[in-house]
Amino acid sequence: MIAELVTTGSELLLGQIVNTNAAYMAQELNKIGVDVCFQTTVGDNRARMKEVLAFAMSRADLVITSGGLGPTRGDITKEVSAEVMGRTMALNEECAARLKTHFAKIGREMTENNLRQAMIPEGAHIFVNHAGTAPGVAMEKEGKLLVNLPGPPSEMKDMFHRSLLPYLAVKYGVSAVIFSRVLHTFGIGESMLETKLDDLVLAQKNPTLAFLVRPTGVIIRITAKAESAAAAEKLIAPMEKEIRARIGDFVYGVDDEKLEEIVGRMLLERKLAVATAESCTGGLVASRLTDVAGSSEYVKGGVVSYTDEVKAEILGVSKDLLESYGAVSEPVARAMAEGVRHKLGAEVAVSTTGLAGPGGGTEETPVGTVFIAVSGNDGTIVERHRFPGTRGQVKFRASQAALALLRRYINQGKALH
């Protein structure tokens, strides 16, 4: 089965946004063995879009569009698609009712143009939009399928997984042939990883190994090709085991797992409540911890202490300490973690103090220097880091290091000393 992706919208044509939707859909379709052979981008121009869609339908079996399903005059993808498939449009009462409910729920007035989104080509299969307002549709003609998905990536992805994939599975019996396992590492660089795993990289065939640098750390992607997901997993398992035997300490998670989710699960299992005291990360550690659904079960809260005053008065860091060592120092990181743990009555606490830059660096304490402390029943440990990058990168890397140290502390407790 040959597929073509058609992404629409002037922002794409003008290069104002990068086409992440095409990459995402291609990747997901590939995983289930659908060959994407063409990707086309066209603007909100009726004649050109019609030409593109007609041509796509002539050379592909499956055409998926994204974009142009919204309420405004420029949103014409569904209309033009209906034209290409020889169908008329009519107001779908169910879709209209869903729109009205949505607007009532968020307490906003529904302007008339919103009803454009409830206009559906006759006989089309409807995909409900659970992440926005514009529904998607699928239309069949002579054994070929044209699918319209929304443009905003969060809506497109939700509909792709929730509705389109199951729909394709039923329709074509497509099944997984490519299967990947991602190992997330933190604290080890790409070249060191390659050195430690060099022979595995050289001998790779099926599964293959790839290292990819991400803001969260380097990820190792193990990819296998097989007839089924189970068969692919069987190829991947021994490779994963070998990698973990060599660098297991640096691997904190797999696949879509996030470090904040893993730490959260550990806190929940061990019935520990956590508190944060942040200087250079400015609330990012607390924000990441609370990104996880259900985190109110184990997050007490935190203090962002951006001034010495707040460090002293709220966290109880002694002024002597601040004066003798400076705010960016091992003793202050320690006192911050211990202070917030005591103050908020948490079992475990994590603190950050450092220089995110771009200004303020000295020879002794250059920009990127960050002290991270974790305090709990097993005592307090402190790490000194030096992160490269922009202010935003230093902040994120420091938050990642803070969560990684918290994870190791909970895992190993006293063993860390």
Place this chain on the structure above:
Amino acid sequence: MIAELVTTGSELLLGQIVNTNAAYMAQELNKIGVDVCFQTTVGDNRARMKEVLAFAMSRADLVITSGGLGPTRGDITKEVSAEVMGRTMALNEECAARLKTHFAKIGREMTENNLRQAMIPEGAHIFVNHAGTAPGVAMEKEGKLLVNLPGPPSEMKDMFHRSLLPYLAVKYGVSAVIFSRVLHTFGIGESMLETKLDDLVLAQKNPTLAFLVRPTGVIIRITAKAESAAAAEKLIAPMEKEIRARIGDFVYGVDDEKLEEIVGRMLLERKLAVATAESCTGGLVASRLTDVAGSSEYVKGGVVSYTDEVKAEILGVSKDLLESYGAVSEPVARAMAEGVRHKLGAEVAVSTTGLAGPGGGTEETPVGTVFIAVSGNDGTIVERHRFPGTRGQVKFRASQAALALLRRYINQGKALH
């Protein structure tokens, strides 16, 4: 002049990399007034690439490819392009000599397959590659132009600016400038915007208007085409003025400005220090405020109060209030802002308390309900919101609403009551 971009390569088709080349080329061409009407991506498949290029040459005046000029067997773009243009390929001695010099310089052996890069379609104009080895070419036929650029972004960009733009300027005298102005709004939906600006959208010609939904809110892009940037700005100014006259309250910034930067600048100018008290946003407001370089000048810090305990003990919210109204309520939001302002000795403070979900909603207080308060010398104001979306989206939107209310408070002070 109509242009089509053809990007080639399996990594793009498989979605392993995002197509930043297409976005870049589109943006740069647009700036000189060349209309990119189509973007197509195709793999290293001879038949399909030939079809795509032939079709592109039939509907566009200028076709620019990127990718597939390298030394390996899979690099076929130049060959296929020559076929489409009816030209034979021959070894170009100058290109071959340049390759040999290059390899000698970096002290590497030049394998035979590298000479593929010196095979040039007869009569083609050659673009020297100053950032890599594969030269680019341009071929003319019946007044239309086919250009092959390399795939690696650094090589493509270097050749685009150093060679292609001057070549196009001489050939077509292209010089028109496209200039955009982005207005960032918050608190008004896309459909309501269109309703309020409908006549401007209908009458648009030059400049044009577009609405785009972003996580930060809806943005309005005003785009003008003119002979110079100054002339384009002159076309944009009256349109911007008219839009601001109608919906100015919702416009918080322009172009690349971020709300946290705008708020930061205002705090700095007015010499106000800010503090935050966050429940549902979990530190995100503080984190965004401290994303801005120099924010230590005006951010005192904040408290993430994820439990009633922390709200009461650190922020001084009365237990009566928490019991009678619940944590997610107008009076608690008010007490949090006032409490943190007092506690941290800040001139102005912002608080959030709400339900980010997905669990925990009730009929009275459904998921997405967020109270936001700002407290300062002009008193305290509280807003009630209901945000749609996932937990992450509710968190971000609440942080955006908190910063927006802070901005309005600083701007308008007492006038808000």
